[in-house]
Amino acid sequence: MSKRWLVAWAVGLAAAICVPAWAKPSGPLPPGRSAFGRLRAGAAKVAITPTSPVWMGGWGENRMMEGVHDDVWARALYLTDGRTQLVLVGLDLVGLMKTDQAPILEAVASEVGTNVFMTNTHTHSGPDVIGLWGPDEETPGWDADYIAYAQGRIIEAILQAKANAQPAKLYCGSAMTTPEDRIAWNANERWFQADSPPWESGRGRGPQDYEVAVMRVATRPEVESEAPQTIATVFNFACHPEVAGGNHQDMTVWKYISSDIGNYAYDQVEQAVGGVTIWLQGGCGAMVTVDIPSSERNWTSCERIGRALGERILEGVAGAELERNPQIACASTELNVPLYNHYLYYAMVTGLVRGGPGRIADNSASPIGKGVLTRVSMIRIGELQLACTPGEIYPKIALNIKRSILSAPHRMVLGLCQDELGYILYPADYGTSEYEYETTMCVGPTIGLAVEAGLQEALANLP
Numbered sequence: 001m002s003k004r005w006l007v008a009w010a011v012g013l014a015a016a017i018c019v020p021a022w023a024k025p026s027g028p029l030p031p032g033r034s035a036f037g038r039l040r041a042g043a044a045k046v047a048i049t050p051t052s053p054v055w056m057g058g059w060g061e062n063r064m065m066e067g068v069h070d071d072v073w074a075r076a077l078y079l080t081d082g083r084t085q086l087v088l089v090g091l092d093l094v095g096l097m098k099t100d101q102a103p104i105l106e107a108v109a110s111e112v113g114t115n116v117f118m119t120n121t122h123t124h125s126g127p128d129v130i131g132l133w134g135p136d137e138e139t140p141g142w143d144a145d146y147i148a149y150a151q152g153r154i155i156e157a158i159l160q161a162k163a164n165a166q167p168a169k170l171y172c173g174s175a176m177t178t179p180e181d182r183i184a185w186n187a188n189e190r191w192f193q194a195d196s197p198p199w200e201s202g203r204g205r206g207p208q209d210y211e212v213a214v215m216r217v218a219t220r221p222e223v224e225s226e227a228p229q230t231i232a233t234v235f236n237f238a239c240h241p242e243v244a245g246g247n248h249q250d251m252t253v254w255k256y257i258s259s260d261i262g263n264y265a266y267d268q269v270e271q272a273v274g275g276v277t278i279w280l281q282g283g284c285g286a287m288v289t290v291d292i293p294s295s296e297r298n299w300t301s302c303e304r305i306g307r308a309l310g311e312r313i314l315e316g317v318a319g320a321e322l323e324r325n326p327q328i329a330c331a332s333t334e335l336n337v338p339l340y341n342h343y344l345y346y347a348m349v350t351g352l353v354r355g356g357p358g359r360i361a362d363n364s365a366s367p368i369g370k371g372v373l374t375r376v377s378m379i380r381i382g383e384l385q386l387a388c389t390p391g392e393i394y395p396k397i398a399l400n401i402k403r404s405i406l407s408a409p410h411r412m413v414l415g416l417c418q419d420e421l422g423y424i425l426y427p428a429d430y431g432t433s434e435y436e437y438e439t440t441m442c443v444g445p446t447i448g449l450a451v452e453a454g455l456q457e458a459l460a461n462l463p
Contacts, residue, residue, distance in 0.1 A: 039326050041217045042078045042164030043232035043276035046157040047071040048092070048150045049257060050127055055134050055141035056255065057094030058124030058245050062135045065127075069244070069256040069299070070263045072126045074154040075278040077217065077232045078112060078161035079168075079381070084328040085113040086379065087158055088234060090278040092259040093129050093150070095120045095420025098374060098390070099355025100129065104151050108158045115330040116158065117377065117388055119280045120416040124245025125258040130420060131353045140352050147354070167220040168231060172384050172410040173320030174213045175312045177237075182291040183308050184208070184239035186395060188434065207395040209238045209283050209402070212309070213412045214316030215384060217275075230275030235265075235313045236386075236412035238282030238395065240289045243302040253298055261290065261306035268310025273317060281415045283398025285391070285423045286438045323382035331461040332377040333454035335390075337421075338366035340430075340444030344422070345370060365446070372443050374419050376454040380462055384410040387455050390419035397424060397448045405455055424448050 049071045056063045072092035079086045087108075101118050108116060127146055128134065134141030177183050186208040213236040218228035241260035244253045259266070262279050269277040292301050339345055339360075345368060348356025363371025377388040385408040387401050398413040406413075422441040429435045430445035 038082065038220070039168045039170060040080050040165045041168035041170070041231050042161045042166065043076065043217070043278075044157045044160035044164055045073050045075040045276050046153045046160065048074050048153045050146055051149070054143045054146050055128040056124075056245070056257070057126055057128035057130060057133050057141070058242065059133075059254075061133050061137060061141070063133060063255060065257050066255040067257070069125070069258040072123065072257060072259050074150075074157040075276055076157040076161040077234060077276070077278055078158070078165055079217070079328060080165070081326060081328045084330065085115060086328050086330060086381070087112050087116040087161065088278065088280065089116065089118040089154065089158065090280055091118055091120050091154065092123050092262060093120045093126050094122055094124065095416050096129050096150075097353075097355045098419040099358050100147055100151065101418065104154050104158070107155050111159060112162050115379075117379065117414070117417055118154070119414050120420060121241055121259065121262050121279050121281050122284065122392065122416055123258065123260045123262065124240070124242040125256065125260050127257070129354065131351075132347070138352070140354075142354050166231075169218050169220045169228060170323045170326045170382065171216040171218070171317075171320035172214070172323055172382070173216070173316045173318075174211050174410070175315035175319070177210045177212060177309070177312050179291075181308050181312070183305050183312075184288050185291040186288050188287045207399060208288055209395055209398055209413070212237045212312045212316050213410060214313060214320055215381070216273075216317050216320050230273045232276045232278055233269050233273060233313065233317060234278045234280060235316070236280045236282050236414065237309065238284045238288050238398065238415070240284050240287070243290050243292065243297050243305060244299065250298065258302075261302055261309060264303045264306025265310040265313065268307045269313050269317075272314055277313075280412060280417075283393045283395045283413055283415055285415065286394045286425060286429070286435060288395055323384070326382040327380070329380045329462045330377060331458040331463070332375050333458045333461075335374050335376060335450055335454050336361050336363050336371040337374060337443050337447050337450050338363050339370045339372050340367055341440070341442060342368065343440065344443065348372075366444070372421065374421055376451055376458060377418065378455060378458040378462055380408070383408050384412065386412045386414055388414045388417040389424060389451050389455075391416060391421035391424045391447075393424040393451070394426065394429070394448060396426060397452065401452065401455060405452065405459065421447070424451055
């Protein structure tokens, strides 16, 4: 061994062992600092309001829009910790299907990577992008031109969010709604578990998730004396936004495009703290709806509920805690869910439901030999965990995910994320008289358990 080689080897070994002090974190990381670099974030909102009449989604067929009360939106947040890029998108749509999200993901992959998660608020006053609410039960309600237009606008929102990225800090918090707020309630059953955690404090009105989980993203000024400015406020709450969409008598309400209670919640928060407000829908399935009688389904009630929700979001923002190490990680599990629902199979293979033929696969566990392809995902942002589920997830399942699968101090369960597969139920409730309607809009009795198992696998695979 030459002396020169030995010296080079020794220097290299010393460099590997004796990491300089500046390269090692000492004590708490400074605000907005992750293990890989400083957090950067940007947000954008782009209207996806139809520019010509379309069929509207939810509450029945033959509902052609007659006007626009307020815009529906694509609202996007871009985050990077220096290693991993992440985009969260809230869409004011009844449910953009997996196959219609695919072209968007492909279009933005070179700019933002593959960790793009689109959720649907499930407003029943938005366009029918699924197909179930056309002029009759046999005619699709989806409009190919509108869907292509919306896809282009969603891509624009995602790319704008990245273009707006700047040094950022992240805060997590939550607030609790109460039955007295009259925001949301579970119309299906009266169930309550005495030893339930705080987010399940319905006093007999459950199962229902009463928590409003909040993530505030703010600028990180170079000058300490400057106050951080809000980039985005992300909130996770479970409720069908269907005040206007549920009024069959008043055509000035029922046939008008609107983001429903989201419109007023967005305004309430943005007027107070600025930035872009993004709704990530929670466990609203079977059947968490607005807490008003049908006689009060009007714009006045819509505003009251939306602003009441906005106040709870702002309460969560006010108490939010700084995340000192907002490291980002994502993992997904692909599912082939056994298909039991003959009507849904027919609707998918005939094109009544969008993108059906492209997501049907063989499945020996299904009584008709077929399964539906979908996906679940887990996201970690510092001490916040997000579980992404592909439909209107039953509150019992959403609460069980929070209680038994997620373990971080801050938790969100996202419904209608990456897909819209109808109601996600447990086997014990599928086919029962209490859940007769929900069963007709469900893939099959095993989907709830499949989602939970898939999330467990994704959690184990988080880097």
